[in-house]
Amino acid sequence: MKGQIIKIIHNTHVVLSDSKCYECSCRGKIRNQNIKPLVGDYVIFDKDENVIEEVLERKNFFNRPMVANIDQAILITGLKLPDFSLNLLDKLISWMEIHKVEVIICLTKEDLLSKEELDKVYEKIDYYKSLGYKVVSNKDIDTIKKLLVGKTTVFTGQTGAGKSTLLNKINPDWDLKTGEVSKALGRGRHTTRVVELFMFNGGKVLDTPGFSALDFTQFDKIDIRDSFIEFRKYPCPFKDCMHINEKECSIIKKVEEGEILESRYRHYKKLINQDRR
């Protein structure tokens, strides 16, 4: 049978298949596959023996938290307390693009801004929409619920941005504490964090406080460049142009002309200039 691992405790792998959970073991590393199963892995398992036989190819995986096959990320983006940060938003989008995770931007705390302040925010946000990113507000609960169907979704964003508040509105059963530092689904009373996918609406949800320490030095600069998806629209004379100081770079030109949001370009340069190992 095929299923997805939603939780691992010691050597017990909880595999979800056809809305049923099976507690499976795994004989060390899988035979013929030098691989240790992760939460999120799709596996072939024997439901009578309760043994995982094969880990299917991963679409992506993350190190912290250790999790595989994330389809989409809802980036909880507070507009105040903590302040709206395009820098963090661009970092998270780049991170998700590199991992081949679909991006959904969810704005919170719109109620704390004046009409003028909100218009300014939306000027920027409209740019992200024009790139094809979905944008929702934390008031659009029904829209968000629909987005979860059939997907494995990670909720992430700055502490205090309103992640737990939103998750509670989506499913009151989760009953998460709000206004508290680093409480997350699955953390409970234990200090060591258990990574767990929560079932909802035929989809699975992962709540994680960080990706806070987003370490970009592990990535190739070319992958970071390509994660700024609008750059692909404007080919440069040099095939391998990094858009820094190359002659006749179309990206630099488009930034000057205001076609590309200046802050996006600035944040791009910041990411590729970080010290590398």
Ligand SMILES: Nc1nc2c(ncn2[C@@H]2O[C@H](COP(=O)(O)OP(=O)(O)O)[C@@H](O)[C@H]2O)c(=O)[nH]1
């Ligand atoms: N005004 C306002 N406050 C919010 C909103 N969403 C969350 N909050 C508040 O912001 C604080 C932090 O929310 P919480 O959900 O714990 O954030 P988390 O750290 O991302 O899980 C809490 O006091 C919430 O009540 C919102 O849309 N508007």
Ligand SMILES: [Mg+2]
């Ligand atoms: Mg929280």
Ligand SMILES: [Zn+2]
């Ligand atoms: Zn260029």
